[in-house]
Amino acid sequence: MTASAYWWNAAGLFLLILWLLQRWRPGWRWFLVSALGAAVAGIIPFFGHAPRYWLSGLTPNLSVPLLAVLAASILQRAGGGAVFRPREWRAAWIFGAAASLVLYPSALGLGLRNLDTYSLGWPWLESFPSLALFGGVAVTAAFLVWRGNRFGWVLVAAAAAHLTRRQESNNFWDYLLDPLFGAASLVAVLVLLLRRP
């Protein structure tokens, strides 16, 4: 694991623990206490290993959108204002749910014999088919940015992280989506649909 991938996951674990601790109460003071708690919790050995060892073994690549929604949620709960407005939250969840439906069934062996949607994330393997993924994300990002939706820049950040290989994976999908963000997005979209008048 490269140093950048290691610290990427360490940062992801810190945000996850901080987000959980912050559920207790809002505000800057509790944010600082929670941040200290998350930093300590991240280094306390758990069954012989630091928690980041376990996280790297079980969820090796945390996506950029997951880190973004965690950071936005943490800052908003700390009192930092609406980093993500309702339209950004909607865009994040709809993107995550749609991407999950495209990616995960194929990864489980369902779908077409000669098409694994995950392989579209390696542009050097097949450039033209992978344009479907990169082009789709580019159009989505451009549309969101044109509409003033900040989630568009999160997608741009994911592409930049992929280009500079910040994670262990070199597949674009792993910068856009991970199982945690995918599951959260599917639940959130379901809730959005059920709450629609």
Add this chain to the structure above:
Amino acid sequence: MTTSPVLRMFLALVAAAAVLAPWWVARDEAAASFPGFALPPARPAADPVPFFVSETVNPASPEPKAHSGTLAELPDGRLVAAWYAGSGEGAPDVAIQMSTRDPQGEWSPPRSIFRRGEVAVSLRRHVHSLGNPLLLADDAGRLGLLFVSIAAGKWSGSSMNLSWSSDGGESWTRPEKLTLNPLANLSALPRNPPVPLRGGGWAVPIYEEFLGRFPEMLWIRPRHSAASAAVSRMADGMSVFQPAVAALSADRALAFFRDDSGAGRVSLADTADRGRTWSGRRASDLPNVDSGVCALRLPDGRLLCAVNDSANRRRENLRLALSADEGRTWRYIATLAEEAGENFDYPYMILGRDGRVRLLYSSRGTRIVFAEFNTAWIDAQAAGHGEVQP
């Protein structure tokens, strides 16, 4: 804050260009994708005298489990074998072991080259166990080793790692994790020999074993880093896995799949576009009750396949079958091992530079057996056997 339409349009174009940048950077490389299979070079004149030898690679190993052997030939004629050994499949004490056979035919004592603890430190993550090694060898004598590390549970919790050696396996680089699956990178495993590619690199038949089982091709580029690995799909469905691939030409290859669907036959599929796409599966005449198969193309174009032909899942025999018509019909030519109540499985075959076939298999779960034979021996065996009955 409101922004002008012109500025918003400009920012949107910048965003689209930024997302497309990684694709643009990689698009030239894609022109070299699927370069075609490299067939073995012309062989020396065939030895007219039948030759066959069989020996145990790890005769004195104390581990109660030794399995999944892999074999490679170095340019100086030495053979390198690797397998996993420990107290049982998926046990924490499993190590990747290696032995070298010198040109005089002596195997070195097995030694552990990767253990769980060292791999966990290198990968900076929890590792529960190790398994399924697979050797890659290039013409310059550099060895690659793919092996799985299990994060939790058994094989479904595995992922693949890659390490390199420039001194014939004496020392190895720190293993790198390959990310080959979006679901927590779980369940990719190698099993059968890699197919060398034109211009360097390998097509390695691998499989997924998470919720469904299906075969894939792992493409490893010659620049020898994790950044050069990607996978493509070989078959749909949930019941064929552990593919073995025999290259028939630069463009064509035949894949053999282990089948646990209950069909009782080895499944086959073809590619005619250098492995990019594969035909639908069809049943062969070869028997298969959920056990690993291996196949290779002999220099004269015939196909050799090692299979279990047990009516049950105990793998009580290991046979060699030969096809002269690219897999349409088969005839048994030899039984390498047979004993009621025992297991002889996981055959692994390579074609040596001298045209001889080298084969490894697991015997009784504890021993790795090596066999070597030439085409004269194959012809002599074929003369005395009939066709496999479908």
